[in-house]
Structure formats: structure tokens, C-alpha cells
Amino acid sequence: MRLTSAPQDSVQQRLKILVADDAESNLLLISKFISTLGHTPLLARNGVEAVKQFECAAPDMVLMDVVMPVMDGYQAAIKIREISQHHWVPIIFISAKTEEAEQAHGLSIGGDDYLPKPLNLLLLEAKINVMRRIAGMQRQLEENAQQLQTYQREAEEEQRTAYTLMKRMIHTESLNDPALRYWVSPAKRFCGDTVAATRSHNNNLYVILADATGHGLPAALNLLPVIQIFYGMADKGFNVAHIAEEMNRRLSGTIPTERFISTVLACFSYREKTIEVWNGGNPGPVLLSATGEILHQFAPRHLPLGILDAKTFDPRTEIFHWKTSCQLIICSDGLLEIENSKGTPFGKARFLEILTSVPAKPRFAALVAAVREHMESNAAHDDISMVMIDCTQLHYPAKLEALAPQPATGHNGPWRCQLTIGAAVAKTLDLAPLLLHHLEAMEIEKTKCDRVVLIISELYNNALDHGLLHLDSSVKATPGGFEQYLALRQERLENLHHGEIETQVEQLIIKNRRILRICVKDSGPGFDFLPHLNQDLSHNVQPYGRGIPLVKGLCKNIRFVGNGNEVIVDYAL
Structure with a gap:
């Protein structure tokens, strides 16, 4: 959107100027002078006529005598201001009453300036030019305000569309997996963190937690290619290294390096009892037993996605074989860095303390509650995201029964x-x-x-x-x-x-x-x-x-x- 400035040739603009005075000589003098300046005079002989002229002709400026029959200039000015509540039109009082109190009263009830009688035409011309410039700037401000309102409506509609699109792309139904619990708390309406999950053809569970640089819609938009690649490749059973490699290839060619995405990619195989992790830039995921023993911590071995080119990118993963009931907790740095009212971050030490001191079943809820308590009523300055995967809930069946033959639907020939x-x-x-x-x-x-x-x-x-x-x-x-x-x-x-x-x-x-x-x-x-x-x-x-x-x-x-x-x-x- 572009907001325009006041036109430079506004001096040449032709104005409609309403002149209200009960003296015919004054009307004639002022109207002829206005005409010589290139403007159009509109005449009224009392306050009532002035108000009617204002309603019908919508003048750009008003020159108002104070003492007039039927309705004086002050009353007429009040009516005019009521009519033009949302549009400013300059009103200049013209009167022989030159006392300071009188002038102050005129300005207080809606006038913008005061000229004494007898009129100084040179001063009148200057006042008209000044008021014209002010009126021009006022009109420009009104136009800009209208443009801003239009922009706001369009932006809100675009945001609603983007929000709906992103919700659909995240496949939130996949996050209802019995092995998963997750929490995402955005700092703004749009979140720069995302959690997604899907099952592959062999029932392996793939999970991603991605944290884009920045906040709001720009950060959220940078996540879209990552999510698209994640679902497209994980559903087909690509290994974690290849998924990470493709994500980095796409990002390194489309986003600036300063807009990188810290990412944890994980694949869980219940049958093999393995967890494969690629971690680029996020805090190390923590694997805990049911009793709270730390079984393993996956170190952040790599740089975030989008920084390195394809030749220098390292797709190597870390694989851990689990032998007992366990839970893997993955979080973004926003969780560890969230501050309380004293400026103290939540921190890795407290994070681990809660994980190791709470039993498996209430562990996730206890951690979320502790973070919220730490935040108090403070607004988060960074998006917060966390996901917990319970390895005992991956539910890979011990035996896959053969499916009954169905009517042929594909290529029936050899x-x-x-x-x-x-x-x-x-x-x-x-x-x-x-x-x-x-x-x-x-x-x-x-x-x-x-x-x-x-x-x-x-x-x-x-x-x-x-x-x-x-x-x-x-x-x-x-x-x-x-x-x-x-x-x-x-x-x-x-x-x-x-x-x-x-x-x-x-x-x-x-x-x-x-x-x-x-x-x-x-x-x-x-x-x-x-x-x-x-x-x-x-x-x-x-x-x-x-x-x-x-x-x-x-x-x-x-x-x-x-x-x-x-x-x-x-x-x-």
C-alpha cells in the first residue's frame, strides 16, 4: 500500500468559499475579491442561509460574519460543525468585535481563525492560502486513513485465509496419534513454531518440531515448504537424513540465510525399538524412562535448515535403541528462554528437574503447567513449542494379518x-x-x-x-x-x-x-x-x-x- 502526499500545486486549486454576511457591500467586496483569486464564492445573508448553503454546496472554506439576523455566526458555525463531523472545513470569523475574549469564544465553538473588520484584503488572501494548505493536508490525511482502513480489512482477510491454509497443511488430525502430546503457544496470532506428525506405510511414526526465525506471519510462511516436504516424504517412508537434506535444499534456495529454521526430525520404529533423530539448532531432545531416569540426550549436532548449501550440509542422524518404557521430549528454545517478571529464564536446569521428578503419566502436563506458572501474566516474546512421544504407545502390531482378496481395481493383466x-x-x-x-x-x-x-x-x-x-x-x-x-x-x-x-x-x-x-x-x-x-x-x-x-x-x-x-x-x- 502507498500513502500519497499533498499535491505540490495545491496553490492553483479552485475552492468553493462560502461567504456569510448581512451587509451587501461586504458580500460584494469579498465575493469579487475571491473571484479574482480564482475561487468560487457562495453567498449567504444570515446564519440559516449559511447552514443551508453548506449542506447543499459542500464548500471548501467558510468566511462567517458574527453579527447577523435570524441566526448569528456563532450558532451557524456550531451547526456546520455538527454537519461536518467527519470532514474538517476551515471556518474564519469576520467581525468588528476584536476583543480577545470574543475571539477566544469564536475559536472555542468551532472557528479556526478570526479577522477584524474592516477587512485587510492582503491578509484575507494570506489566510485563505494558509487554510487551503491546511485543508489540503487534512483531506490527504482522511484519504490516507481510508486507505489504511482498506488495507487493514484486506490484511485481516488475507490473514484469515493464510491461517486456514496453514491449519489444513499441518494435518492436525495426525497429531491425534495416541503416542503424541504437544503444546504450541504463539507469541503472535501466527506461530513461527510448528509440530507435525505422520505414519509411514510401515507404521513408523515421523515427528517434526520446527522453529523459524522471527515471529508472526513471515516466520509462519517460511515453515510451509518444510511442512510440505515433511508430509510428502515421511508418508512414503523416506529416511530422516533424506528428508532433512531435501528440506535444506529447498530452503537454501528460497529464503535468506538469516531466516533459518531450527528443526528436529525424528522417526520412531516400534518394531525395531529405535529412535532416529536429526537435530539442527534446537535444544537436544531428552529421552526418559517411566521413573524419570535420563536414558539419552540427542545433541544438537547440526546447524539449522537453510544456512548451508547442499555440498556442505550434513544429513547424518543419531539412532538410539530403547529397551524399556520411555518418553522423548522435544522443545524449541522459546520454552527454555521464556522469562518471568524478574527477567529470569525458565532454563534447561529447571526443565530437566521437572522431567526427572514427575512420573511418566502426568509428566507432560506438569511441564506445561510449570512453564505457564513461570510466565505469570507476561506476554511471551518468542513462540513456545513442545512435543512428547510415548514409545510404549506406538502400537506396532505383533502380527499383521493377511488381507482378504478384494475385487481387482487396477491393472488386471500380467x-x-x-x-x-x-x-x-x-x-x-x-x-x-x-x-x-x-x-x-x-x-x-x-x-x-x-x-x-x-x-x-x-x-x-x-x-x-x-x-x-x-x-x-x-x-x-x-x-x-x-x-x-x-x-x-x-x-x-x-x-x-x-x-x-x-x-x-x-x-x-x-x-x-x-x-x-x-x-x-x-x-x-x-x-x-x-x-x-x-x-x-x-x-x-x-x-x-x-x-x-x-x-x-x-x-x-x-x-x-x-x-x-x-x-x-x-x-x-
Whole structure:
């Protein structure tokens, strides 16, 4: 919006000037003088006529005699001011009454200036010019005020639209997950902090807490691409590192580096009992047991999103394996920095004190209450956000029952696709999203599509870990074994230069039913698969050996070929 200034050529403006005087000689003199100045005179011979002329002609200025019949100039000025409450028109009294008290009275009841009789025409011209300039500025102020009102209405409508759009993009229904509790308190109407969550095809829970620089609508708008990428990639099962990498790539090319976004990305796998975290610029998330013991703190290892370019960005994550009931608490720095009336911040020490001293069930509510009590009645200067994930409420079923075959809705004819993945690609490949894209293109119903991706992912990971990387899953059962397993896996992936995994998916029509035949074959030496085929998934308490029983429970059949480096399963659509 642009507010204009008063026009520079206002001296040349033609004005309508109302002249009220009961003396014809004065009317004639003043009206002719006004005409010579290039203005239009409007004449009235008493106060009543002056008021009627003002209502009908809307003059730009009034020259008002004080002593007139029917209604004097003072009474007429009061009426005129009542008529023009929202529009200022200068009134200059002209009178032989020159006493200071008389002039003060005229100014107090609505007059703007006072000229004595007999008139000094040179002084009258100067007064007209001064009042014209003041009136011009007044009109400009009124126009600017109208523009501001229009701008305010438009801004409020735009904010309502933006607020509705952002609420829809956040997918608030996903935050009703039984494993989640969250609290977001904005410093302004629009919040620069956001919390979002979603489940992937294999029921992993993805959570993001993002804190954009600044407050209000500008900060909230910077979050939109982050949320869009989060849902788009997490729903498809991309790993945390790739999600963080894509978010940073998008932000580094669209927002100034000083408008960075501090972000915690986390992925929770109930089946693997793992928490994977990427933390860029936020306070370290804290993992606590049910009794309040700090099991782990995820350090803020990275810079916020949007600062580094793609070449220098570090997408590496931290993975923790949990063995007992626990809760992860993630918060923005606004929570730790909120001050009370004495200027004392809430602080990390008090944050940890409350977390460790309160039992698991009331822990979240106790922390929110403590922060609100600390704030007292002070307005927050920063957005506050916090989310707690209860790992025991992730609810991954012990056994996934096979879905009953449904009428065919997709491509009913035979088809086959094959994917061969070499060592270089296997180091960074996110297989699940790639599979999901192809299966959705074949119009396979979503629930079954998710099951197929889960089956192939399990078989592929088994081929990668045991066939190409030669890892022994039993290491996970030893003290510190899970962390050792992950570290060894990362090391061998980085040093992997040979080998390949071939994945083939073929649709067969057998007795008028659609069957997906899935074959995964690796170039490794194979492994001892027989013990895993006979395991009961519901009774397996070990942190390994669950993948093959899970696949077996979902498929019509499963068979290994050779030394175990090739597996074939049939899944009924």
C-alpha cells in the first residue's frame, strides 16, 4: 500500500468559499475579491442561509460574519460543525468585535481563525492560502486513513485465509496419534513454531518440531515448504537424513540465510525399538524412562535448515535403541528462554528437574503447567513449542494379518518390473518410496500397496545386511550391541564397493486371482534361513530375527533358493 502526499500545486486549486454576511457591500467586496483569486464564492445573508448553503454546496472554506439576523455566526458555525463531523472545513470569523475574549469564544465553538473588520484584503488572501494548505493536508490525511482502513480489512482477510491454509497443511488430525502430546503457544496470532506428525506405510511414526526465525506471519510462511516436504516424504517412508537434506535444499534456495529454521526430525520404529533423530539448532531432545531416569540426550549436532548449501550440509542422524518404557521430549528454545517478571529464564536446569521428578503419566502436563506458572501474566516474546512421544504407545502390531482378496481395481493383466541395485546406489538408496511410486502407478489399493512395500523392504534389508554387508544380527542382543551393529553397518556401507541386489515384482493371474510374485536376490554367500522360518513372531522377544516371520505371516508362501541369497514370496492381491 502507498500513502500519497499533498499535491505540490495545491496553490492553483479552485475552492468553493462560502461567504456569510448581512451587509451587501461586504458580500460584494469579498465575493469579487475571491473571484479574482480564482475561487468560487457562495453567498449567504444570515446564519440559516449559511447552514443551508453548506449542506447543499459542500464548500471548501467558510468566511462567517458574527453579527447577523435570524441566526448569528456563532450558532451557524456550531451547526456546520455538527454537519461536518467527519470532514474538517476551515471556518474564519469576520467581525468588528476584536476583543480577545470574543475571539477566544469564536475559536472555542468551532472557528479556526478570526479577522477584524474592516477587512485587510492582503491578509484575507494570506489566510485563505494558509487554510487551503491546511485543508489540503487534512483531506490527504482522511484519504490516507481510508486507505489504511482498506488495507487493514484486506490484511485481516488475507490473514484469515493464510491461517486456514496453514491449519489444513499441518494435518492436525495426525497429531491425534495416541503416542503424541504437544503444546504450541504463539507469541503472535501466527506461530513461527510448528509440530507435525505422520505414519509411514510401515507404521513408523515421523515427528517434526520446527522453529523459524522471527515471529508472526513471515516466520509462519517460511515453515510451509518444510511442512510440505515433511508430509510428502515421511508418508512414503523416506529416511530422516533424506528428508532433512531435501528440506535444506529447498530452503537454501528460497529464503535468506538469516531466516533459518531450527528443526528436529525424528522417526520412531516400534518394531525395531529405535529412535532416529536429526537435530539442527534446537535444544537436544531428552529421552526418559517411566521413573524419570535420563536414558539419552540427542545433541544438537547440526546447524539449522537453510544456512548451508547442499555440498556442505550434513544429513547424518543419531539412532538410539530403547529397551524399556520411555518418553522423548522435544522443545524449541522459546520454552527454555521464556522469562518471568524478574527477567529470569525458565532454563534447561529447571526443565530437566521437572522431567526427572514427575512420573511418566502426568509428566507432560506438569511441564506445561510449570512453564505457564513461570510466565505469570507476561506476554511471551518468542513462540513456545513442545512435543512428547510415548514409545510404549506406538502400537506396532505383533502380527499383521493377511488381507482378504478384494475385487481387482487396477491393472488386471500380467506385468513385471525388475530393479538391480549396485553397491554405489545401495549406500544411499531409499527403496520404499521408489517402490511405492511404481506400485501406486499400477493402481494397487493403498493398504495392500503398503503391505507390499513392507514385504519388499524387509527382504531387501535382509539381503543388504546379511548378503552384502555380512552382518550378524545376534550382536544386537548383547549389551550395547544395537549401537555396535549400527556403527558396523554404517562402516561397511561406506566401504561397500562390490555386490548387487536384484528385486523383481511380477503380477500373475492364477485362477482368476491377482498374485504378486516377489523375488529378491543378492550376490552374497547366503545365510542360514531355516531357524527364522519356524519362529513365532508373537513370542520373539529378541531385538532381531523378526523380518522373515513377519513376511511369512503376510504372504501365501515363502521359499528360499540356494544358500539363502534368493527368496521368493507370493502375495495375494
